Amino acid sequence: MxxxxxxxxxxxxxxxxxxxxxxxxxxxxxxxxxxxxxxxxxxxxxxxxxxxxxxxxxxxxxxxxxxxxxxxxxxxxxxxxxxxxxxxxxxxxxxxxxxxxxxxxxxxxxxxxxxxxxxxxxxxxxxxxxxxxxxxxxxxxxxxxxxxxxxxxxxxxxxxxxxxxxxxxxxxxxxxxxxxxxxxxxVTAPFRAGGQAQFIPSPVPTETDREDPLAAVRSAVLAALDQPWTVARMARAATMAERTFARHFTAATGTPPLRWLLEQRVLAAQRLLEETDLPVDEIAVRCGFASAVSLRPVFTRRVGVAPRDYRRTFRGREA
CATH class of the missing domain: 3.40.50.880 (Class I glutamine amidotransferase (GATase) domain)
Incomplete structure (x- = not known):
């Protein structure tokens, strides 16, 4: 294009x-x-x-x-x-x-x-x-x-x-x-899924806002996608009750915490498939999946092709 x-x-x-x-x-x-x-x-x-x-x-x-x-x-x-x-x-x-x-x-x-x-x-x-x-x-x-x-x-x-x-x-x-x-x-958000809700009170919160505990949590998650993040763990990092955290997170980003986490993991996998020669199994682990087997169905559902096909497609375009 x-x-x-x-x-x-x-x-x-x-x-x-x-x-x-x-x-x-x-x-x-x-x-x-x-x-x-x-x-x-x-x-x-x-x-x-x-x-x-x-x-x-x-x-x-x-x-x-x-x-x-x-x-x-x-x-x-x-x-x-x-x-x-x-x-x-x-x-x-x-x-x-x-x-x-x-x-x-x-x-x-x-x-x-x-x-x-x-x-x-x-x-x-x-x-x-x-x-x-x-x-x-x-x-x-x-x-x-x-x-x-x-x-x-x-x-x-x-x-x-x-x-x-x-x-x-x-x-x-x-x-x-x-x-x-x-x-x-x-200076805009690099990724918001098309399926997110239109009417969001704060659709693109700034990750540089030191006063926003949700932004701090998002930054921590993005820096350690390989960790076993749960809503409870994210809520503790934000010093909020779990239900309160989930409600505020969804209101701020338009998507629930675990769905947002999955989207970020797939996005990170795309980046590594494009830019590195790492094996798909290693990419999966770095992005928080147990193996290439667990990455494949999630990646395919969101991107439309399997991880290896995605890599071949973009390597072909670069060539």
């Missing part, structure tokens, strides 16, 4: 447009990453009026979308505004060519209007999820997740969830190291 096209049109949300640029535009501060070709596509010769009074002239026309490895549709300020038929036709043609398409926030309304979400599970910002379901009954709208997709079409919830989806797509194409480097440059 090297050539990424951002589709812009009147009313696009500046934040979503900026997120796409931050993730896929090349930066001197991110050495060692794949060289992305980010194209901003829209109506030829038209000055697009973004939200907030901003304007942008597209780099290329709608016909350039078909030559992309990925097309990303930002959200719009007014998702209920009638869509431009030319945009819908362009998206249908891109989809027919097999190019993956992802939408951020209310961009799902444009994909739904083009018929690309019919029969598919999709999400959008919880505030307008009911409206999306009402207008497009053939779409299976899930308002409770951060992002969802099937490899060909992806949708995400609002604001920060768009970052999560973009980083997920980078991770799937180029590995955990590339996604983590981009997240680090953006």
């Amino acid at each position: 090297r050539t990424v096209s951002c589709l812009i049109f009147d009313g696009v949300r500046p934040f979503d447009y900026a997120v796409i640029g931050e993730v896929w535009a090349n930066r001197v501060s991110r050495p060692g990453l794949p060289a992305f070709d980010l194209r901003v596509c829209g109506p030829v010769g038209a000055r697009v009026r973004l939200g907030g009074g901003l304007e942008r002239v597209p780099d290329a026309g709608l016909d350039a979308l078909g030559d992309s490895d990925l097309v990303v549709v930002p959200g719009m300020e007014d998702p209920l505004a009638p869509p431009d038929p030319a945009l819908l036709d362009a998206l249908r043609e891109v989809h027919a060519r097999g190019v993956p398409i992802a939408s951020l926030c209310a961009g799902a309304f444009l994909l739904a209007a083009a018929g690309l979400l019919d029969g598919r599970r999709a999400t959008t910002h919880w505030w307008v999820a009911t409206e999306l379901a009402a207008r497009h009954p053939a779409v299976d709208v899930d308002p409770d997740v951060l992002f969802t997709g099937d490899g060909r079409v992806w949708t995400s919830a609002g604001v920060a969830a768009g970052i999560d989806l973009c980083l997920h797509l980078v991770r799937a194409a180029h590995g955990q190291r590339a996604a983590a480097a981009i997240a680090r440059a953006m």
Whole structure:
């Protein structure tokens, strides 16, 4: 995934447009990453009026979308505004060519209007999820997740969830190291699973906050994933009662402690498979699994392939 096209049109949300640029535009501060070709596509010769009074002239026309490895549709300020038929036709043609398409926030309304979400599970910002379901009954709208997709079409919830989806797509194409480097440059969380809840009081607590006992526990766990962590042990480290700890942890991160722990262990295994020649058995132990046998089903369920296949895939891409 090297050539990424951002589709812009009147009313696009500046934040979503900026997120796409931050993730896929090349930066001197991110050495060692794949060289992305980010194209901003829209109506030829038209000055697009973004939200907030901003304007942008597209780099290329709608016909350039078909030559992309990925097309990303930002959200719009007014998702209920009638869509431009030319945009819908362009998206249908891109989809027919097999190019993956992802939408951020209310961009799902444009994909739904083009018929690309019919029969598919999709999400959008919880505030307008009911409206999306009402207008497009053939779409299976899930308002409770951060992002969802099937490899060909992806949708995400609002604001920060768009970052999560973009980083997920980078991770799937180029590995955990590339996604983590981009997240680090953006000073954002490197991994939030798509199945997490949308409405979280504090979705990305800062691990540098010395006053936050939960952040201290997360840091301790990440530094010793090979240890037999339990909710009781984490609660003791946070000097909290077990039930109190579990409740506060879930409210802060959007996922229960043990599920978060499992996700971090799989993420660490991905990183070691990409970056080292360690045997899979040793990687499993370092990440808190008893052996490769116990790692395999968990890894396969979350990543989609077995650990050895994952390593071969990314070694092949590097070659």
